[in-house]
Structure formats: C-alpha cells, structure tokens
Amino acid sequence: MSRDKSQKEIKGKPFRYIDLMDYQPGAIVSRTLIDQKTGSVTLFAFDDGQKLSEHTAPFDALVEVIDGAFDITINGYVHRVEAGTQIIMPANEPHALEAVQRSTMLLVMIRS
Numbered sequence: 001m002s003r004d005k006s007q008k009e010i011k012g013k014p015f016r017y018i019d020l021m022d023y024q025p026g027a028i029v030s031r032t033l034i035d036q037k038t039g040s041v042t043l044f045a046f047d048d049g050q051k052l053s054e055h056t057a058p059f060d061a062l063v064e065v066i067d068g069a070f071d072i073t074i075n076g077y078v079h080r081v082e083a084g085t086q087i088i089m090p091a092n093e094p095h096a097l098e099a100v101q102r103s104t105m106l107l108v109m110i111r112s
Contacts, residue, residue: 017066020033021044023045023046023047023102027047028044031043039109039110040109042106044105045104046068046070047102048099049098050098050099054096055094056091058092059111061108062088062089063086063107064108065104065105066083068103069082069099070097070105072097072098074093076094083103
C-alpha cells in the first residue's frame with residue numbers, strides 16, 4: 001500500500017502503520033485514521049528530538065508506541081515508553097512528549 005492512500009482508501013482493508021507514514025527531518029508528521037465526534041485515532045511520526053510541549057486535554061488519551069521510544073511526562077513524572085508499550089494520559093493532567101529517537105506512535109482519544 002502506498003503512503004499516500006486516503007483514509008477512505010484504507011477502510012475495510014488490511015494495512016500496516018509503517019506503510020502509512022514517512023519520517024521527515026526535524027518534523028512531526030501526523031495522519032488521522034479515524035475522526036468522529038466521539039473520538040479519533042491518529043498516527044504520528046516524530047524525528048529524533050521532536051516534542052510536543054506541555055498541554056492538557058479534556059479527555060483521556062491512549063498512546064501506543066509503534067516504533068522507537070518517547071519520554072512522556074505526566075504531571076511532572078517522566079515515563080520512558082518504548083515500542084510495543086502503551087500509556088494512558090489522564091484527562092486534564094499536564095503532559096508532554098519527546099521522541100528519544102525517530103519514533104512512531106498511535107494516539108487514541110475517546111471524547112465521550
């Protein structure tokens with residue numbers, strides 16, 4: 001499957017996350033796989049050292065690390081989250097992410 005397939009083109013067909021994303025130097029790339037009023041599923045590719053600054057969200061969010069590793073800070077505590085592991089970022093608690101190498105993650109947010 002080519003990396004430029006649209007959301008509509010992948011529905012109902014097998015795919016691998018790795019086939020949907022390319023890393024870009026010095027950047028964070030995202031691709032929304034599902035976006036509904038009740039929640040979203042988004043794939044992210046971070047170049048080494050890229051980060052999302054501290055922020056809060058009104059809903060719990062599940063992060064699954066697909067490749068690489070992230071330092072994920074929640075309420076001031078840093079957690080090293082590596083490929084094959086997950087972490088839930090609680091609603092309304094400050095959190096931040098930093099890729100410790102080129103890394104890919106899946107973010108699942110349920111809004112209700």
